[in-house]
Amino acid sequence: MSTTVEAMDKAMSVMTSAELASAQHSRETVGDFTAAEPRMVCRNVDVWYGNKQAIKNVSLDIGKNEVVSMIGPSGCGKSTFLRSLNRMNDTIVDCRVTGSIQLDGEEIYDKKLDPVPLRARVGMVFQKPNPFPKSIYENVAYGPRIHGLTNNKAELDELVEASLQKAGLWKEVKERLDQPGTGLSGGQQQRLCIARTIAVSPEVILMDEPCSALDPIATAIVEELIDELRQNYSIAIVTHSMQQAARVSQRTAYFHLGDLIEVGETNHIFTNPQHKLTEDYITGRFG
Amino acid sequence: MNNTPSPPPASDAPRRTIDIVNASLKRRYARERRFRRLGAFAVALGLSFVVLLFTDIVSKGYTAFAQTYIQLPLNLSAEVIDPSGSREPATLAAANYTKLIRDALRQQFPDLTERQALRRLYALVSVGAGDLVREQVLAEPALIGTTPELWVLADDDIDMLVKGNIDRTAAPEDRRVSDETIGWVTQLEQQGRVAKRFNTIFLTHGTSREPELAGIAGALMGSFYTLLLTLLLSFPIGVGAALYLEEFAPKNRWTDLIEVNINNLAAVPSIVFGLLGLAVFIGFFGIPRSTPLVAALVMTIMTLPTIIIASRVALKSVPPSIREAALGVGASALQTQFHHVLPLALPGMLTGAIIGMARALGESAPLLMIGMIAFIVDIPSGFTDSATVLPVQIFLWADSPERAFVERTSAAIIVLLAFLFLMNLAAVLLRRKFERRW
16 A cells, blocks of 8 residues: 555656646545544545535544644645634535534534534634724624623623633733724734634634734744643644644644645654655645 | 946847836836826816816806895884784784885885886885795884884896896896886985895795795705605615625526616616606605605615615625624624624715715706606695705706896805715715724
8 A cells, every 4th residue: 555655656746736636536644533532523524616626535633622733735725624614614605515524523514503603612713813993802802792601791801801811912902902903913913813712712713824924923922822722722723834833733634635645643744754745745845 | 226327238249138128218207207297187177177167157156145135114103014903923914015115115216106117116126025024024023113224125137237237238128127227226226225135035945936036945955855865765775785785695697687787777867767756656656746755766766776886895895804703703694794894884885875865966857757847936844745956946947037047046056066065075074984993
C-alpha cells in the first residue's frame, strides 16, 4: 500500500494541480482521525458547490478540550469544512453537504435541527475581525440578549465583563464600554469578536484564520488566548501559518484539494509526516 | 527614477526605456490637461444653466410675494354692521362690507357721480376686498364704531400697474388700464394711500379666478397629504420588498423575472401610472377622484420601483461580514436583518425614499388623469377632500391669461423648488447623521 502511494506521489510531483485533482479522487486519510473524547464527529463528509466538489469524503473528530488545527494550501477546502461544522454554508446558494456531522451524538444536518441554536452551541470567529458597528458592550451583550441568557441588567453586565475577561480584553476596554467596537485596533477587535463568541457559552469554537489580519504581537496575544480557552472549549482552527498550528494545536489535519490527507498529533505531523504531500507542504516545497 | 535628460544614445545602442517614457510623457500630460479642461467646462455649463433657471424664475416670481393695497378710511359704524349691538359673529359676518369700501372710495373722489364711472372706480379694489375686511372685523370687533384707516386689497390690474408691469405711457388701447383709472391711482399714490405689502393671501388662501385672491395653500396642503400618505405606503412596502428579494427570496427564474419587471417599472412614463390609477383605483375600487388618497396610491406605485432599487443597493452595500457575525452568534435570519443589516442600510434607503418623494412632489402628469386638475378653491383638510397639488396648480396658473398669474406661477415654482431643495437637504443630512455610527 505505502509503495503504491509513494509511486503515485512521485508521478504527481510532475503533474499540474488540475491533473492532481482528478488523479487523487478517493485518497485514504493517513493517521488516526478519531479523538479520545469526541465532541464533534464527522464521517464521510462531502461538500459540493453546485457541481464542484470542495470536500471529498472527510472524516475527522474534534475532541474535548483540544485544539485541532487545519492546514493546507489555499483552496484546499479547510475553510469550507470548518464552515460546514456550524452550518454557516447554509447561507451559500448551491452548497450541499452530505455525510454525517454530529455534535454530542446529534446529527447537525438533520432536517429537524434548527441551525439558529446550533450556531449558539458552535460559535465562530472569522478571518477578518467583524465587530458590529455598535458599542463594545453591545457587541458582547448581543448574543446573550437574543438568546435570553440573562434575567436582568446586572447579570448581563457580569456576563459581558466575564466574557471580556476571558478574551483578555477587559483591562483595555473597561473604561470605554460605550464606545464603538469598530474604533478598537485590529487585534483588540478580534479579541472582541472572541469575547462575543464566548459570551453565548458555546461548546465548540470554530476559528477561520483568526490571526491572518493581525500583527505578530496581536497574534501572540490571541494565540495565548486560544490556549487558555482550550480549558473550557473544543476549538477547531484554520490557519495558514504552520508555526501557529504547531504552537496552539494538539492535533493537526492537513487538507489538500478537498481531501484530508493526513491527521495526527501536531508534533508528529511536523516532525515525522507520513504522507509525501504533507511533507512537501510543511517543508515549504509548495503551498 | 532619474529624470535628468540622458545623452542621446548611440545609434547602434538599444534605446533606454526611460527615453521612450520621457518622449511620450508630454503627450500624456497634454491629454490629461485636455480632459480636465473639458470636465471643468461641462461643470461650468451645467452650473450656468442652473443659475439661469433660478435667476429667471426668481426675477419673475419674487414680486408675487408683495401685493398692492389701498389705504381707505372705512366708516365701520355700529348701525350698519351691528344694528342690534349684540356683537354676534353671525350678525357681523352678514354685514355688507363691500358697500363700506365703496363708500370710502367715493369719499376719496367726491366729484364722481355718474354710475358707469363709479363702477369703474369700484374696480380699483378686489372683488374679495369686502371678505378680507369682514375677516379683520370678526377678528377685531373693537374696530366697530370707529373709522380706521384700513389697507384694502387692490385689484390685480392695479397691482400690475403699481408694480410697473403695465406701461403707463403705452397707447390706451394697448393696456388693460384706462387713463381715467391711472389718474385715480396716481392721485391715491400721491396721498400715500397705495403701498405694496407682504402677500399673506398667497400663502394662506386656496386658488381663485381672481389673481389677487389666489394662493397656494390649497395646493400645498394637497401635496402635503399626498406625499405623507405616499411615504407611509411606499417606504414600508418598498423596504419590505427589497429585504425579501435581496435577503430571503430564493434566486431562481421567478425572482429574476420580478427583478427585471421592477427595473422596467422604474422606467415607465408616469402618465401610464395615472391611467392605471384611473382604471383601477377610481374605476374599479371606486375611490373618490381628485383626492390625496387616490393620488397617493398612484404615487406609491410610481415611487415603489425607485425605493425598491435604492433599498436593494443599500442592502447589497452592507458588508457580508456583518451578516456572518450575527448568524455566527446564533441570531435568526430576521434578527440579523433587523438588528444589523437594516440599520446599516437605512441611510441609503432613506436617500432613495426621499429622492422618490421629491419625484412624486414634482409629478403632475399622472395626477391629471385622476382628476387633480379640477379647480378646487377650498383648502383640503384630509385625505378624502378634493385637492390639487403644487405642480398641477402651477400648470393651471400658467394656463391663465391674466398678467398677474405669470408672477404667481413663478412664485409657486419658487415654493416648489424650495421644498425640493429642503427634501434633498434632508436626504443629505439624514445620510450623514446615520453614517457617522457606521
